[in-house]
Amino acid sequence: MCQSIKKNAVIASLILTASMIFSVGVNANTVNANNANANDLSSLSAKAKAEQIVENKHNHQRVVLSAEQRAKLQSQRDQLAKQLAQIEKQNAQLSETFATNEKILAEKSKTLQLATGSLGELFGVVRLAAKEVQSNYQDSLLGAQGQRFEAQLDKVISTDALPSLPLLTDLWQAMSYKIRTSSELSSVSISYVEGDGKTSTMPAIRLGDIGLVSSKGYLNWDFTRQQASNYLALPSDAPNLESLTANLKEGNKAVLLDPTRGVLLAQFANQPTLMQRIEQAGVVGKIILALLAIGLIIALIRGVKLMQTQQQISKQLKHPQTPTDNPLGRILNVYQKEKKQSVESLELRLLETVLDEQQGLERGLSMLKLFAALAPMLGLLGTVTGMIETFQVITEFGNSDPKVMAGGISMALITTVLGLVAAMPLLLAHNILSNRAESIRNTLEKQGVSLVAERAEKESDTRNENNPVPVGG
Structure with a gap:
């Protein structure tokens, strides 16, 4: 590095000198008559030599300083190499010591395992039992009575040695006290x-x-x-x-x-109680219950009315000559009023009366049938509404917590149950009342047909009397 610096300085001085000589030569060629330029060239040459001397001194100082730094770095490198050799030697010694200790530890572990035998398993069982007893005391109603064993149980749990007889005794006392107090009032x-x-x-x-x-x-x-x-x-x-x-x-x-x-x-x-479940069903559930209540009221009223009508008809059958205000009595009144008519006219009048009475007997039954069909449909509506609410909750909160979805699912299932529960008694009531009304209608038709048949027999007898058949004719 120092030699290159010297070369660069010499080359720079030569270039400077050449340039100066070149400029002097040009000036000499161009102005030959001016001898004063010679003095300028000599002064410039002297100045260049002085600068060259200064530069050489400066380069010499840099070379000396670089050599000192190099010697210092070499000394540091030698020291680090010595330290590295010492560390590698220590590492080799520690590796040998570690391998020796591993062998000794393996031999000691085998010796300990042979010496302890099944006591090692006993130690684990004892610690586990002590933890369970301590947990039971913490979660029991004994309170301060069980806290007196806290220190003893901590010793059993935290010990690193094999369980000694005093530790086992402490554990036994804590367990026996727990068992004894569990049976006391x-x-x-x-x-x-x-x-x-x-x-x-x-x-x-x-x-x-x-x-x-x-x-x-x-x-x-x-x-x-x-x-x-x-x-x-x-x-x-x-x-x-x-x-x-x-x-x-x-x-x-x-x-x-x-x-x-x-x-x-x-x-x-x-x-939840019954009222709480009804509240969970929401508006749809209340509508279903309202339909059930209205239907049961209609069924009760119509059942009482049909029972009274049947009793009145039974009494009327015993006294057909004195018609009263009941379906059969009204048919008998029509018969008495229209008995002078022809058989065909009388039959039509009685049939008209029976149809009128049938409408009265079946009044309200169509409403029962409608309610019985409407209740399951409302239950299905509640089910769909509840599932929509459930999916909305899942969209907002996710499906990680089942409790979040329980409300909508509960509403869906309860409305379905209410719809079925409401439909079954309404269908049963409709079936019973329809059969009772049909039975009364059959009785009325039977009585009307018997009256028409009686009238036809009377006309036939009268006709035979008026037109006797000749003997042997």
Whole structure:
């Protein structure tokens, strides 16, 4: 690098000198008469030589400085090479030590496994049992009574050695106390949270570590806050403090229990009542129930009316000579008024009267039939509406949570059930009333035909009397 710098400096000075000589030669050729230019050339040459001397000194200094830096870097490189050699030597020594320790550890593990035998499995079982007992105490109704075993169970769980006899004894004491208290009925005083958020103390009976029974029935126990509150709903045969105390005094120990410590009782509140299900059906369900109510009222009124009519007809059959205000009596009145007419005219008049009475007997039955056909269609409408709502919910919130879709599906199914439930009694009522009306109509037709036949027989007898047939004729 220093040699190249020197060469560049020399070349630069030569170029400068040549240019100056060239310019001097040009000036000499162009102006031969001017001798004063010689002095200028000599001064320029002296100036170029002085600058060349300065440049050479500067280049010499740079060469000296570059050599010092190079020597310094070489010294650092040698030191790093020595350190790298030392590190590689240490790495080789550590690798040999690691391999030796691996062999020793494998031998020690085999020795430990042979020495412990089945005690290793026992250690795992003991720790697992201690964790389960600790979890049961935390989720039980024993409260502070079970917390005294907390430190003992922590020692069993956190130990790294094989279970010693004192640790096994502590675990046995915690488990035996849990088993013993699970079969006890004891009176306790608990912290109770009322509906308005106020906290009070009230007496209760603790059923082992399964449930709490107070004067309000079963209580929902908060294991975190150590407080009790009411369930949203309870079964009708759930005990309370008074009934449980009376049963215990009488020697009756049969009690309704929730072995899941309140999970089933909490789910019981999620079972909707009949009114809640009707509310879930929405407007369509209420319309179906309205049709059912109207149809049942019509069926009841028409059933009573047909029963009264049948009784009146039965009484009229016993006294045909005295017609009253009933369908058969009206037919008899028509017969008495029109009996002087011909048989054909009388038959037509009686048939007209029977048809009029049939319309009265079947009044309202067509409405029952319409309601019976309309109820399932409304149920189908509610089903479609509920499914549309469900798909809308899925579009907005996705289908990851089934509870979000439960409302629309419940509405769809309940309206379908209501439609079928409403259609079945209406169809049954329509069938029964139609058969009863048909029976009465058949009775009226039979009586009308018998009256026409009686009149035809009378006319035939009269005709035979007026026109006797000659003997032997």
